[in-house]
Amino acid sequence: MNLAEVFAVRRDAVKRRWSCLRSGIAFGWPFGHGGQYFFLYAGVFLVARAAGRCLVNKLTIVGAGLVGEAAAQIIARDELCRELVLMDVQGELAQGKALDVWQAAVESGSDTRVVGGSMAELLQGSELVVITAGVPRKPGQSRQDVLSINLPILDGIMQDINRHAPAATVLVVSNPVDVLTYRACSLSPLGRGRVFGQAGVLDTARMKCFIAEETGFSARDITALVLGGHGDSMVPLMRYCQIGSVPLSHFLTDEQIERIVERTRKGGGEILGLKKMGSACDAPGVAIAQMVDAIAHGRNRILPAVAVLEGEYGRTGIAMGVPCVLAQEGIARVIELPLDAQEQAMFDHSADQVVRDIAEMQAS
Numbered sequence: 001m002n003l004a005e006v007f008a009v010r011r012d013a014v015k016r017r018w019s020c021l022r023s024g025i026a027f028g029w030p031f032g033h034g035g036q037y038f039f040l041y042a043g044v045f046l047v048a049r050a051a052g053r054c055l056v057n058k059l060t061i062v063g064a065g066l067v068g069e070a071a072a073q074i075i076a077r078d079e080l081c082r083e084l085v086l087m088d089v090q091g092e093l094a095q096g097k098a099l100d101v102w103q104a105a106v107e108s109g110s111d112t113r114v115v116g117g118s119m120a121e122l123l124q125g126s127e128l129v130v131i132t133a134g135v136p137r138k139p140g141q142s143r144q145d146v147l148s149i150n151l152p153i154l155d156g157i158m159q160d161i162n163r164h165a166p167a168a169t170v171l172v173v174s175n176p177v178d179v180l181t182y183r184a185c186s187l188s189p190l191g192r193g194r195v196f197g198q199a200g201v202l203d204t205a206r207m208k209c210f211i212a213e214e215t216g217f218s219a220r221d222i223t224a225l226v227l228g229g230h231g232d233s234m235v236p237l238m239r240y241c242q243i244g245s246v247p248l249s250h251f252l253t254d255e256q257i258e259r260i261v262e263r264t265r266k267g268g269g270e271i272l273g274l275k276k277m278g279s280a281c282d283a284p285g286v287a288i289a290q291m292v293d294a295i296a297h298g299r300n301r302i303l304p305a306v307a308v309l310e311g312e313y314g315r316t317g318i319a320m321g322v323p324c325v326l327a328q329e330g331i332a333r334v335i336e337l338p339l340d341a342q343e344q345a346m347f348d349h350s351a352d353q354v355v356r357d358i359a360e361m362q363a364s
């Protein structure tokens, strides 16, 4: 089902409930004002629910590993779609996790249905597909080191999407995410607005966390921004970070800020080094769910996303983290921020690394 059809379904649901509301008021008439008001309030509630609930009918997460499962839990709990599919080459594992996630969601009062399996046909009718499949890096490896394993996996998934869910918006999460997003976009007819990646929401969350730790202030009041490739050369833009609308430099010294920048750049590696058996999964899961929420509700949020650049920041033929307007249709706009000379140099350094990684992918 494409988005226009989803809207048609929502419109019909609203219409049906509106007509029930009118019949309810008529039915309540003989019971006096009490009866009418009861049906009026119940009807308004149902119409509002029909209009405002999740706009995604079917969402598939390909890859039922720890990140896919963490994202699934939030997506199902928050009813961000009606039907959630967990797909994995290990079909029974996906089925088991789907049951577990579904039962947890039911406990939270959610009506999202969750199914699992391995068959590509499960993608049929998906409006949004999140790709988390592939191997995570091991301690000491860079994200690019898992390219040779994850590239053929992504290629196969894109083939399945093009066959079974050709109109689906695609959110790439598997690493190396910049390279794989570029690849996915080049394999899809939908363009960069509908095929993009997640990295910056996670990197920004990490930076907010470190700023909260260093200052002792509530993370709620912290706004932050990380651009560039999802690697150790990512670009935390400290000039755009604020706490309660006050620039960060008001509270922290240059040395403290530099420490936060370094820790953010290596945030994924820090967790991997400690866990040893696997990389981060909970925060990436929340980051995915935030992007899905922005799409499902058409919120027009400004979030960093891995986007194919078409001249922005002086770059083409590359995908990397930039601030975007995330709307119902996907990326509605890439926001080009004015960078000072130092920021532009950091951005270029990060972009050059991604260019090398993409060249390696193309040569393989």
Ligand code: LAC
Residues within 6 Å of the ligand: 143, 175, 202, 267, 268, 269, 271, 279, 280, 284
């Ligand atoms: C991280 C991996 C998931 O940054 O890319 O934790």
